[in-house]
Amino acid sequence: MLRLTSIDASYGRVQALRRISLHVGAGEIVSLIGANGAGKSTTLEVISGLIRPDSGRIVLGEQDVTSWRPGRLVRAGIAHVPEGRQVFGSLSVEDNLLLGAYSRTRSSREEIAADLQAQYKRFPRLHERRRQLAGSLSGGEQQMLALARGLMSRPKLLMLDEPSLGLAPIIAHQVLAEVKRLRDEGLTVLLVEQNARAALRIADRGYVVETGRIVLEGTAQDLLDNPEVQRAYLGRAYGEIWE
Amino acid sequence: MSVELAPQSQPNMSDEAALLARRRYMQKLQILALFSFMALLPLVVRNTYYIHVIIFIGLNLILATGLNLLMGYAGQVSLGHAAFFGIGAYTSGILTATYDWNAWLALLAALALTSFVAWLVGRPTLRLKGHHLSMATLGVGIIVAVVLRQWEGMTGGPAGMKTPGISILGFDLNTDLRYYYFVWAWVCLLTVLFANLVESRPGRALRALHDSELAAQILGIDTASFKVRAFVISAAYASIAGSLYAHSSMRFISPTPFAFETSVALLVMVVLGGQGTLWGPVVGAVSITFIQEFLRPWAQYDIVVYGLILMVLMIVMPGGLSRALGRLWEIVSGRVRARRARGRGGAER
Numbered sequence: 001m002l003r004l005t006s007i008d009a010s011y012g013r014v015q016a017l018r019r020i021s022l023h024v025g026a027g028e029i030v031s032l033i034g035a036n037g038a039g040k041s042t043t044l045e046v047i048s049g050l051i052r053p054d055s056g057r058i059v060l061g062e063q064d065v066t067s068w069r070p071g072r073l074v075r076a077g078i079a080h081v082p083e084g085r086q087v088f089g090s091l092s093v094e095d096n097l098l099l100g101a102y103s104r105t106r107s108s109r110e111e112i113a114a115d116l117q118a119q120y121k122r123f124p125r126l127h128e129r130r131r132q133l134a135g136s137l138s139g140g141e142q143q144m145l146a147l148a149r150g151l152m153s154r155p156k157l158l159m160l161d162e163p164s165l166g167l168a169p170i171i172a173h174q175v176l177a178e179v180k181r182l183r184d185e186g187l188t189v190l191l192v193e194q195n196a197r198a199a200l201r202i203a204d205r206g207y208v209v210e211t212g213r214i215v216l217e218g219t220a221q222d223l224l225d226n227p228e229v230q231r232a233y234l235g236r237a238y239g240e241i242w243e
Numbered sequence: 244m245s246v247e248l249a250p251q252s253q254p255n256m257s258d259e260a261a262l263l264a265r266r267r268y269m270q271k272l273q274i275l276a277l278f279s280f281m282a283l284l285p286l287v288v289r290n291t292y293y294i295h296v297i298i299f300i301g302l303n304l305i306l307a308t309g310l311n312l313l314m315g316y317a318g319q320v321s322l323g324h325a326a327f328f329g330i331g332a333y334t335s336g337i338l339t340a341t342y343d344w345n346a347w348l349a350l351l352a353a354l355a356l357t358s359f360v361a362w363l364v365g366r367p368t369l370r371l372k373g374h375h376l377s378m379a380t381l382g383v384g385i386i387v388a389v390v391l392r393q394w395e396g397m398t399g400g401p402a403g404m405k406t407p408g409i410s411i412l413g414f415d416l417n418t419d420l421r422y423y424y425f426v427w428a429w430v431c432l433l434t435v436l437f438a439n440l441v442e443s444r445p446g447r448a449l450r451a452l453h454d455s456e457l458a459a460q461i462l463g464i465d466t467a468s469f470k471v472r473a474f475v476i477s478a479a480y481a482s483i484a485g486s487l488y489a490h491s492s493m494r495f496i497s498p499t500p501f502a503f504e505t506s507v508a509l510l511v512m513v514v515l516g517g518q519g520t521l522w523g524p525v526v527g528a529v530s531i532t533f534i535q536e537f538l539r540p541w542a543q544y545d546i547v548v549y550g551l552i553l554m555v556l557m558i559v560m561p562g563g564l565s566r567a568l569g570r571l572w573e574i575v576s577g578r579v580r581a582r583r584a585r586g587r588g589g590a591e592r
Contacts, residue, residue, distance in 0.1 A: 048461055050457070050460060050461065069463075069465075070460055070461060070462075070463050071463030071464075071465065072463075073463075074461075074462065074463040075463070080461045082457055082458055082461055086455040086457055086458035086461075087454075087455070087458070088450065088451045088454040088455060088458065088459075089454050089455075090450060090453070090454050090519070091447070091450055091451060091454065095447055098447070099447060099448070099451050099459075099462055099464075100462060102444075102448065102462045102463055102464055103462060103463030146458075149462075153462070153463075
């Protein structure tokens with residue numbers, strides 16, 4: 001579904017990504033794990049068109065989408081739920097969701113209204129709070145909102161950047177369970193997480209990113225069993241606490 | 244009734260739409276109330292001086308509404324808005340006085356020129372992150388002030404220039420009262436336009452990018468182009484205010500009102516009233532115009548007063564006066580409602 005071929009990208013003079021190659025198959029959850037500043041978020045930003053790669057190719061389905069603008073990529077089926085949720089705090093929950101459909105210029109009002117109801121059905125909490133300002137929601141509710149806003153664009157590929165960041169473990173579990181449910185409904189997911197254990201639990205495959213390079217890839221189970229990954233990212237000794 | 248027959252899981256759409264329609268209706272009603280009040284005001288206020296002051300409130304309101312679009316919705320600051328006011332006034336003045344243009348044509352020409360200048364300034368600076376627009380507009384403000392003063396052959400320099408009046412289909416707007424109605428008709432038109440704009444899809448996009456530019460971009464909103472458009476519209480509002488100023492019953496323009504002090508005063512109006520609200524500019528324009536009039540004998544100190552107002556506001560009520568009043572109203576009406584609920588013997592929470 002999505003294939004990146006040796007992508008280089010940089011912020012000004014600082015090179016952030018070096019020859020990143022990865023692919024995401026239809027119906028998979030693929031997880032990018034790695035430390036802070038390794039280049040995971042940058043990878044997502046390149047895919048969603050926020051940053052232009054210096055070289056390399058991005059192919060979505062059959063199309064070369066390298067250097068497309070964000071709006072066009074949204075229409076092509078890519079939704080990006082950014083790190084830190086980034087809900088529109090001074091707008092109502094409902095306005096946030098409607099903005100999720102901003103790029104759907106070809107959909108009728110009725111279609112969008114129906115999708116809005118579908119999201120309310122999925123997240124009843126958002127329906128309860130639809131008139132409230134998004135800024136007044138709790139962290140977990142904001143993450144739900146960010147997720148639902150992303151889904152309002154009717155994506156084929158959903159990219160999530162640190163969805164469990166700053167959430168209580170129980171809430172983080174709920175969010176990741178929802179991600180899994182979305183995959184079961186047919187969505188393809190590219191998941192960036194610092195919480196590597198939680199991410200690999202629901203993922204099919206994973207990539208380990210270090211200083212802008214992919215250093216390891218494999219099925220989620222292989223990565224969970226890999227002693228290097230265990231030492232560096234899973235904090236084996238703390239594993240039991242998370243159980 | 245169909246409302247009760249709707250299944251629980253499907254929130255009723257007609258209900259939602261009705262609420263939204265009601266909110267818009269209330270807003271229209273408030274605007275209508277304000278302008279009916281302004282239309283009847285001259286029946287009570289006969290004093291020419293006060294009529295003059297209220298005309299100025301109208302002009303300031305147009306300026307502040309435009310700036311509010313930029314600051315409260317696009318999240319950008321213009322430190323040289325008086326320059327666009329000045330370009331509008333002088334383009335209208337010069338074209339009508341020196342080149343005998345029709346005043347309405349001159350107004351349109353001024354509008355086009357001001358918008359073009361704003362676009363030239365905004366396009367490169369708003370593509371960058373951060374507050375480069377403030378610096379650029381500060382520069383524009385200084386350049387325009389210098390040009391108005393120094394280009395004596397065209398602008399009459401510091402001594403100013405005489406300007407002709409304006410008429411509608413042969414009806415001369417040559418008295419203060421007529422001009423009062425003319426200016427406030429414009430205020431009404433531009434306020435309704437503004438209210439519709441911010442409630443529309445582009446308006447929602449503007450507010451979104453104010454909250455999170457990153458998320459707005461990700462959703463496919465072309466944030467740079469929205470910011471440029473908001474800036475051009477805010478400059479266009481200033482240009483109209485300028486043209487109206489040029490043809491006012493004073494029949495005279497000079498560089499003084501278009502200097503840096505006015506830019507600061509406009510900024511204070513928007514912040515004082517409350518950025519990003521419909522009523523903020525009204526509250527701001529009324530209070531600052533009165534403060535300006537009150538301080539007239541000590542005019543050189545008014546910038547000190549603006550500074551003080553800004554400082555106190557940032558500390559005490561960063562949301563501005565109109566939001567603070569709104570919250571006060573909610574508290575008061577909330578108490579009344581709570582008391583009534585208790586009176587019926589049904590505590591709600």
